Amino acid sequence: MNYKSRFSEFSKPSFFSRVDADHVLNWHIGVDGLGRKSIEYRSKFTARKVVGTKYIEVSQYKKEEYCTIRFSLCNKELEDLFYKFCEDMVEKTRCVQDPLLGYNAIIERFTLWKKLFNQSQEGLLSEEKIMGLIGEIIFLRDYLFSLYGIEKSVVGWSGQDLTRKDFSYDEMWYEAKAVSYNRDSVSISSLEQLDSDVLGELAVVLLEKMSPSFAGVSLNNLVINVCDKIESVEAKELFLAKVESSGYAYNVAYDGYVYALKSIKRYSVNDEFPRMTPRTVPEGIVSAKYEISLPLLKKFEIF
Numbered sequence: 001m002n003y004k005s006r007f008s009e010f011s012k013p014s015f016f017s018r019v020d021a022d023h024v025l026n027w028h029i030g031v032d033g034l035g036r037k038s039i040e041y042r043s044k045f046t047a048r049k050v051v052g053t054k055y056i057e058v059s060q061y062k063k064e065e066y067c068t069i070r071f072s073l074c075n076k077e078l079e080d081l082f083y084k085f086c087e088d089m090v091e092k093t094r095c096v097q098d099p100l101l102g103y104n105a106i107i108e109r110f111t112l113w114k115k116l117f118n119q120s121q122e123g124l125l126s127e128e129k130i131m132g133l134i135g136e137i138i139f140l141r142d143y144l145f146s147l148y149g150i151e152k153s154v155v156g157w158s159g160q161d162l163t164r165k166d167f168s169y170d171e172m173w174y175e176a177k178a179v180s181y182n183r184d185s186v187s188i189s190s191l192e193q194l195d196s197d198v199l200g201e202l203a204v205v206l207l208e209k210m211s212p213s214f215a216g217v218s219l220n221n222l223v224i225n226v227c228d229k230i231e232s233v234e235a236k237e238l239f240l241a242k243v244e245s246s247g248y249a250y251n252v253a254y255d256g257y258v259y260a261l262k263s264i265k266r267y268s269v270n271d272e273f274p275r276m277t278p279r280t281v282p283e284g285i286v287s288a289k290y291e292i293s294l295p296l297l298k299k300f301e302i303f
Contacts, residue, residue: 045103135178
């Protein structure tokens with residue numbers, strides 16, 4: 001459903017229509033009394049206190065035949081994000097079989113979006129940083145979640161703490177790097193990045209940039225989809241905090257950066273691994289950025 005097109009049909013204040021007659025939950029979209037684009041859920045439920053944001057106002061009403069919780073957009077500059085919000089709220093609640101459980105499912109879903117709306121209106125990351133963040137999140141999702149469990153994996157993610165490895169668990173560490181598919185080297189940005197007295201791994205996430213119409217990986221959708229996999233509210237909020245510390249805030253412009261995930265390769269960083277560290281460079285060198293040839297790392301690859 002094209003929500004931008006659907007909302008263009010509404011002009012009169014306080015006019016709503018049902019989103020989907022086949023949906024178990026009674027969702028309506030329209031324009032509230034102040035002329036703001038809104039989505040609301042109607043059913044019988046016991047209302048809880050729900051706090052909105054400066055971008056989304058939450059209102060709750062009770063009539064004799066049903067109750068209503070309404071989400072109204074307060075900032076027109078975030079219309080594209082609001083359309084995605086409406087689509088997500090409707091589609092992610094299709095699996096709710098009992099309308100009586102719909103209200104709680106909606107509140108839980110709004111908790112995620114509340115954070116995204118609060119983060120909005122920030123500047124864009126560079127494409128290098130977009131790829132880097134995508135690479136870390138993909139490695140977290142596709143490898144670490146199954147190895148350590150979701151909550152422990154999130155806790156061990158260092159985010160933008162540059163004094164630590166990307167991921168640390170007990171006596172093991174991982175450094176994740178996103179590399180363009182047509183490159184044959186990986187950039188290491190500091191002497192400390194691969195420096196350690198214990199065994200670790202370098203994970204190289206190969207990405208190929210595609211057209212925006214390609215059904216690939218984009219940062220906005222990746223953040224939302226990984227949040228869906230995190231059941232714990234505390235772990236979900238920690239994940240979003242670490243994404244935010246990386247400089248990310250939801251912006252529709254990120255949807256123009258779409259990538260195909262080609263592979264994830266892991267390399268054992270042992271004593272023979274080619275690396276520069278504070279202990280191996282000549283005295284007086286305090287920082288360095290260098291490239292490592294990927295073909296020459298074949299013998300360190302973990303299968």
